[in-house]
Amino acid sequence: xxxxxIKPIGDRVLVQHIEEKEQVRGGIIIPDSAKEKPQxxxxxxxxxxxxxxxxxxxxxxxxxGDKVLISKYGGxxxxxxxxxxxLVREDDILGVIG
Numbered sequence: 001x002x003x004x005x006i007k008p009i010g011d012r013v014l015v016q017h018i019e020e021k022e023q024v025r026g027g028i029i030i031p032d033s034a035k036e037k038p039q040x041x042x043x044x045x046x047x048x049x050x051x052x053x054x055x056x057x058x059x060x061x062x063x064x065g066d067k068v069l070i071s072k073y074g075g076x077x078x079x080x081x082x083x084x085x086x087l088v089r090e091d092d093i094l095g096v097i098g
Contacts, residue, residue: 006045014043017040043062062090075088
């Protein structure tokens with residue numbers, strides 16, 4: 001994947017969804033209109049971090065390259081150089097996979 005020219009701000013994280021396989025067992029193909037947004041994603045870039053009540057920046061619990069599970073309805077989808085990404089807040093990341 002080419003380098004992405006976007007830097008998230010604050011506690012935002014840029015992720016790229018990991019697409020599910022198009023066929024399920026038995027050879028049935030699921031059309032795009034029936035697919036849900038995948039919740040598994042790869043962390044592409046991190047913002048500067050979340051500020052606490054004293055103005056101190058809290059470090060992220062994830063790092064670039066982590067495979068994460070994100071909230072189904074969280075984030076803002078963006079398209080950069082014909083690639084789809086989602087900007088989410090760190091709070092919308094539910095966990096690290098693996």
